[in-house]
Amino acid sequence: MKVMFQRFALLAVILLGTVQSHAQSLKPEAKYWVFFMDKNVSDFQPEREFDPKAIERRKQIGLPFDESDVPVTTSYLEAVQGTGAELKARSRWFNAACIYANSTEVEQIRKFDFVSDVKEVGSTQKIIAGDVAGTYDPTESDVQLAEAQLKRMGASEFSENGIDGRGIRIAVFDIGFKSWKTNPAFAHIRDNKKILKTWDFVKNRDNVDGYNSHGTFVLSCIAGKIGDMQIGLATGAEFILARTETWTEFYSEEENWVEAAEWADREGADIINSSLGYTYHRYFREQMDGNHSLVTRAADLAAKKGILVVNAAGNDGNNEWKFIGAPADGDSVLSIGGIQPSLGVHTTFSSFGPTRDKRLKPNVCAYGHVTGSGPKGVSRTQGTSFSSPLVAGFAACAKQTRPGYSNMQLYDAIQKSGDLYPYFDYAHGYGVPQASYFMRMSSAVMPTFKFERTSSTVRIEIIDSSEQVEPTHEGYFVKWPEYVFYHIENKVGYLDKYFVVDGTGFDKYNFEPVSNEMSEEVDLKKFYEQHGPLVIDLEEFKRPVTIRAHYRGYTEELIIN
DSSP states (O other): OHHHHHHHHHHHHHHHHHHHHHHHTTOOSEEEEEEESOOOOTTOOHHHHSOHHHHHHHHHHTOOOOGGGSOOOHHHHHHHHHTTOEEEEEETTTTEEEEEEOHHHHHHHHTOTTEEEEEEEOOOOOOOOOOOOOBSSOOHHHHHHHHHHHHTTTHHHHHTTTOSOTTOEEEEEESOOTTTTTOGGGHHHHHTTOEEEEEETTTTBSOOSOSOSHHHHHHHHHHOEETTEEOOSOTTOEEEEEEOOSSOGGGOOHHHHHHHHHHHHHTTOSEEEEOOOBOTTTOOGGGTTTTSSHHHHHHHHHHHTTOEEEEEOOSOTTSSSOBOOBTTTOTTEEEEEEEOTTTSSBOTTSOBOOOTTOOOOOOEEEESEEEEEETTEEEEEESHHHHHHHHHHHHHHHHHHOTTOOHHHHHHHHHHHBTTTTOOBTTTBTOSBOTHHHHSOOOOOOOOEEEEEOSSEEEEEESOGGGOOOOOEETTEEOSTTEEEEEEEOTTSSEEEEEEEEOSSOOTTOOEEEEOTTOTTSOHHHHHHHHOTTEEEGGGSOSSEEEEEEETTEEEEEEEO
């Protein structure tokens, strides 16, 4: 309660400062979404509003244009502005407009017979993020990490077959793309005229070359390449770039995201990458249910329009919030967690699932510590902001191999390509997507363990432990074969507990727990001393339960009634 009071107090100070700032500069007092009753659909002609590639995408998935595609009625917008309110954004999907207005103007707007609702939007204090120093002559360490972040996804399977995302259109939403016109990591994109359009939704102009380096690093993790060093997988894709954020990803503006998603739809995007998130500055954790925030609803609508939405899970895993934010909580959003290169498993800052309604998140994961390219050169950076574009680039390549797939078929296939699938947990999802899934049929995996059950325990018994060796590290590349993953799923269908256990230097009872999320109350040391870490005490769980384990590519499940 004390922490909650402090949070409310801080918010009050921030909001008071915002109101005072607006008053001092004679700006409107607050921000609102105004929702309208209807639309003028009689004059709507999709071919005048939508890029041919967008129309082609709709035809491919059998989705007709409907009223949600029709622009907001101009006369309604003019009437709202006529009160003195300032128009900030508009949304055809929600038939709404975002405005700045004072209380008198809002009362006038509420009385319009074409207005169905008016909702106030909170404002927050904003912080600027800085650039990262470096040069465009990558060090050996930079090169090794860049190689590892792609190798971890099986990049050679794509490159050896000429798969580079060619023909796939990716929309990137971010804070800015400083140096994209000059950065050598994008020379191949510029030379081939693959940046098709840009738009700044903050200032309503087409220039996005500035403001911050975050988007530049993100774009490099999708498609960057400097000399022989490849940073992202989708070097042949085409792009539209949207500036949606004013400051850092934690203090961003959702209305710009909504407008950008509708723009991406009209401009024919196949994939959206959003390395952005909205958490405790606007919401409570119980609101991360996939239905509460406008930005999550917009992300799910983008998916309904046939776009694969790829979103960072968030960087709150090691703070009080801990869980994913919006729009990563969307049920049709492919949410991406981060792993630590040197360990090969969950990195501490990566946000955890599940959603508040107990759906699996994140869906998959990738390196959260990467080599990228920014305005001042090549350097290392970290965050699920960079896990997400690595997977977005992967998705473009996967889409190239499956041109007939809808966005949700691709979503499902990327999950199934995860190197833990069908095992999952709330730190890694289904694991790291693998290119081999899209390039050839997977071969059968021989059992690597078996379950040994007694009346009160289940033991995971490793088969042929004599072959256990130290994990192979090649620079920053490490596989997961020496980790044993297991979880306990309850009868409702979500996980009570999950474990990652390190089997290095193999001994049946000489395991070190790497991560045991959601189980802080368990005295692990005492339990391991008594039973060993691969023994599950059935007395802890209300039956029925399903136990699943994964080791060296093999997954098995056991149902205990």
